[in-house]
Amino acid sequence: MTRLRPWSMVWLAVIALAGGCAVGPDYHRPSALANQPMPPAFSTPATNGLPEWKAAEPSAHLPRGAWWRVFDDPPLDRLEGAAETGNPGLSAAFARLQEARATVDISRAEFFPQVQVDPSATRQRTSVNQPLNGSPAGASHTFNTFTLPFQAGWEADLFGRIRREVEAARANLGANRDEYETVKLALQSEIAADYFTLRALDAEYDLLQRSAETFRRSLELTVNRRRGGIASDLDVAQAETQLRATEAELPPLKLQRSRLLHALAALTGQAAPGFEPPAAATALGALPQVPVSLPSELLERRPDIAAFERRMAEANARVGVAQSAFYPRLRFNGLAGLQSVDAGSWFDWPSRFWSVGPSLEVPLFTGGRNRAQLEFVRAAYTESVAQYRQTVLTAFQEVEDQLAAQGLLAAQMEAELAALKAAQRTLEIADNRYKAGLVTYLEVATAQSAALNLERTTVQLRGEKLVALVGLIKALGGGWEAATQAAVTDR
DSSP states (O other), X not given: OOOOOHHHHHHHHHHHHHTTOOOSOOOOOOOSSSSSOOOSSOSSOOOTTOOOOOOOOOOTTSOOSOGGGGGOOHHHHHHHHHHHHHOHHHHHHHHHHHHHHHHHHHHHGGGSOEEEEOOEEEEEEXXXXXXXXXXXXXXXXXXXXXXXXXXXXXXXXXXXXXXXXHHHHHHHHHHHHHHHHHHHHHHHHHHHHHHHHHHHHHHHHHHHHHHHHHHHHHHHHHHHHHHTTSSOHHHHHHHHHHHHHHHHTHHHHHHHHHHHHHHHHHHTTOOSTTOOOOOOOSSXXXXXXXXXXXXXXXXXXXXXXXXXXXXXXXXXXXXXXXHHTTSOEEEEEEEEEEEEXXXXXXXXXXXXXXXXXXEEEOOOOOTTHHHHHHHHHHHHHHHHHHHHHXXXXXXXXXXXXXXXXXXXXXXXXXHHHHHHHHHHXXXXXXXXXXXXXXXXXHHHHHHHHHXXXXXXXXXXXXXXXXXXXXXXXXXXXXXXOOOOHHHXXXX
């Protein structure tokens, strides 16, 4: 049995005692709100088919991942699928995730010994004015040197510097994963919002075209009545004005549609020229049911909040890394190999050489650098806490805004539909009175314009309600999936 020397036993004792030590604060998640408890519920009640507030329940039955499928719109599904594979911004976010994953492996590699080999073969001539030992002055020597050195080094993680580095890298990986999900959610929401806005524009354009055709027939009828002496030139002018004004509304809608098409093309990673989304029915579908969760579930679901929480954990670990700079660093170094001035004896046993021993690096004076670095990372941690809390506040604001939009848009739609029904009845009466010769065409034109404007408003409101619902789903964090095991492991 090999007996350990006293100094070896001392080093082993130091390593054993310090091996479980890691300087710096252990991470504890700060409160989401600085000076108040979390609210038990959102203040705005849901309306128009959305469920009222209720306690949390198991949500395994709720849709997962592809949240836009709640709209049951196949063209939208195809656009979302194209964006997931073709959007450059999403690809860049995924590349950053891969970088963060590699950073974890880089940090973890410091736990293990590092070994390298550096073979060399040199030919050297000594100076005449600097002779070798035992050589006469004024003589020079030329000789070869063949070296095959193996170098090894390992740092004992006495005060947890490497462990804190790995902890920070893992937190950074978790943050990048959540940031990738944030980019994906923003992309999916933008596509859905643009798509429903495009659908609303198409429906509005179709309405204006049908109205223009109706006004064209009204103009023909009025012209014929003028030829028969029943209508006046003023009636003809009013009917033509109404037709031309309606036709003038079509080009602006086409311009808006073109811009939305170009935006959708860029979002899905396709060139704008020639891009056309999958065909869909003109009519906008009914609103799906979207469950509203408790605030605590919101914090777990929103990827941007989760990302900032991981950034806090990373900043906390960086504090430990900075504090470890005040403590000694113990390294074990070894060098062994073969060296000879003759290639023929390079690999002979007598050509061997070796050295081994520890080195201790103790910071004595750094000009205040270590203390400044510690102050820097502490300030960075405080900043990350503030950003986390600001993100939580913004999340509550966005959900409240979207819940309010759901209720108020529903109330507006109900009022607009009632007004449209009344306007259509007014138009029917005015048309009958005009045909009977009791009123001028001005009364008919006024009733037609009122009915058209109200119908356009209802079409626009349907689109706004769908866009607002997309905004609500985004504010709630998209899908209702639970965290994956991989995400839990990486954190």
